[in-house]
Amino acid sequence: MAWRNSSVEYGSVAKLFHWRLFVLIVSLLAVGIFMANQTFTPEIFTLYKWHKTIGVVALVLVVGRLIWRFMSPPPPLPTETPALEKWAAHGTHFLIYAAIVIIPVSGWLMSSAAPFPNLIIGDIQLPALIEQNEEASKFWSTVHYWAGRALIALLALHVSAALFHHFVRKDQILRRMLPGRLKGTP
Numbered sequence: 001m002a003w004r005n006s007s008v009e010y011g012s013v014a015k016l017f018h019w020r021l022f023v024l025i026v027s028l029l030a031v032g033i034f035m036a037n038q039t040f041t042p043e044i045f046t047l048y049k050w051h052k053t054i055g056v057v058a059l060v061l062v063v064g065r066l067i068w069r070f071m072s073p074p075p076p077l078p079t080e081t082p083a084l085e086k087w088a089a090h091g092t093h094f095l096i097y098a099a100i101v102i103i104p105v106s107g108w109l110m111s112s113a114a115p116f117p118n119l120i121i122g123d124i125q126l127p128a129l130i131e132q133n134e135e136a137s138k139f140w141s142t143v144h145y146w147a148g149r150a151l152i153a154l155l156a157l158h159v160s161a162a163l164f165h166h167f168v169r170k171d172q173i174l175r176r177m178l179p180g181r182l183k184g185t186p
């Protein structure tokens, strides 16, 4: 399978980014919601540190993914796709990209402004992006919360669309993003 995207299929690098980030982001959403609803114990504090660590790794991967997307543009949708559907697909992808940048950056800003050390795994301190300030920390926490909820809604739409293409339309849209071994015969 080619590394780069072709005019009909995603290449291995784009697929690798898509599915690695899928695992990281779904775990971050689940762990984030779980830990934010627990009383603060040393175990939950460890979970916070893991959440932040994986969150920063996700941010690095998102930046890498966007750079790669610029270097190797995605395959266009089939020409027969109705204009409204193309618009919906591009709009959803754009909003997902916006959310997966805004969420880790707002998390980092919230934790930088919070009145305690911003620790990740191994007690490494993340460099502060802004000064400590309770109001700012609350603001970025709200952004983190709502962008996270918006991402969940967008992903519900995104996954439904992918499954609709595969099982109802029976076209190649899902297959062209699947790893080679899962693609099966067209």
Ligand code: HEM
Pocket: 025, 028, 029, 030, 031, 032, 033, 034, 036, 048, 051, 052, 053, 054, 055, 056, 058, 059, 100, 103, 104, 105, 107, 108, 110, 111, 126, 141, 142, 144, 145, 148, 149
């Ligand atoms: C793509 C990456 C990330 C995702 C999807 C994500 C998602 C979430 C979600 C869904 C919550 C629960 C919010 C709630 O229900 O109150 C949460 C909480 C939290 N996240 Fe993240 N997060 C990410 C990255 C980060 C990063 C990079 C940091 C900090 C460096 C961070 C710090 C926190 C903290 C401190 C909370 C506790 C809740 C709060 O005080 O608002 N997150 N995260």
Ligand code: HEM
Pocket: 018, 021, 022, 023, 025, 026, 069, 074, 077, 089, 093, 096, 097, 100, 155, 158, 159, 162, 163, 173, 174, 175, 176, 177
């Ligand atoms: C955390 C979860 C996910 C995120 C953040 C995500 C994000 C994205 C983004 C941003 C794109 C656009 C790629 C580009 O053109 O640059 C994309 C494409 C795609 N995603 Fe996902 N995705 C997720 C989960 C899934 C799942 C679970 C499925 C399958 C059920 C799926 C199926 C697809 C397919 C088929 C495409 C290609 C659409 C096309 O050919 O135009 N995604 N995804």
